[in-house]
Amino acid sequence: MLLTWQYFHWKELTPETLYKILALRAEVFVVEQQCAYLDLDDKDEKAHHLCVFSESNLIGYTRVFLQKKTCSIGRVVVQKKFRGKQIGKQLMIKSIAQIPPEKEVFISAQEHLKSFYTSLGFKQSGAGYLEDGIPHIPMLLPPHLSN
Numbered sequence: 001m002l003l004t005w006q007y008f009h010w011k012e013l014t015p016e017t018l019y020k021i022l023a024l025r026a027e028v029f030v031v032e033q034q035c036a037y038l039d040l041d042d043k044d045e046k047a048h049h050l051c052v053f054s055e056s057n058l059i060g061y062t063r064v065f066l067q068k069k070t071c072s073i074g075r076v077v078v079q080k081k082f083r084g085k086q087i088g089k090q091l092m093i094k095s096i097a098q099i100p101p102e103k104e105v106f107i108s109a110q111e112h113l114k115s116f117y118t119s120l121g122f123k124q125s126g127a128g129y130l131e132d133g134i135p136h137i138p139m140l141l142p143p144h145l146s147n
Contacts, residue, residue, distance in 0.1 A: 003087070004053040005094060010045045020058040021049065028077045037132040047074075050095050052087060060087050062095045070140075071099045072106040092120055096141065104143050111135040 008017065025039055047063035060078040065071055073095045078088045099105055109117050111128055114137060122139040129136055 001054055001085075003059075003090075006051050006053070007094075007098065008049045008051065010047065010049070013049060017051065017058075021051065021061055024058050024061055024077055024079060025075055028080070029075075032080060033134065035132050035134060048098060050091065050098065052091060054082070060091045062091055064095050064098050066099065066103075069103070070106045071103045073099075074108065076107075088116070089120070092117075096120070102143050105141040107139050107141075108136050109139045111137050114139075 013021075022039070029035055029037070029039065043065075044063065047065055050062045050064060051058055052060035058079075059082045061075065062073050062077075063075045064073050073092070076088070076092065076095075078091065096105060105122075106125075107117060107122060108131060109122070112135075114124065117139050120141070122141045124137050125140040126138040129138075
């Protein structure tokens, strides 16, 4: 399977690519996970967007925030039929690589994915909480592990 990786700043997103991003996020987070939440949170314009395509189909995505102190990665998503093929791991590795090595990386991880993120070097950094009705945990990747 040939994968194409593309990293976009907000103004570089075409309407077609933005539509694919929003459709994938809705497919997984709203429909598959049965979670009614407001995905359009006014943060996409501040994010960098990493997309992975198989042919012209968007099959994975993250948004990366490059902030002064702690950077963050969110909206980590892989289309269901492409899971179990290490695409999520590659997606996270490539997302982390966009962040300067001296920065720590924050994620709000779905609790059932703790071992996946731990395998990438993240450590739980606080108590669990409900986010949109789904158990989450805060996790940090220390700066020396970032790249």
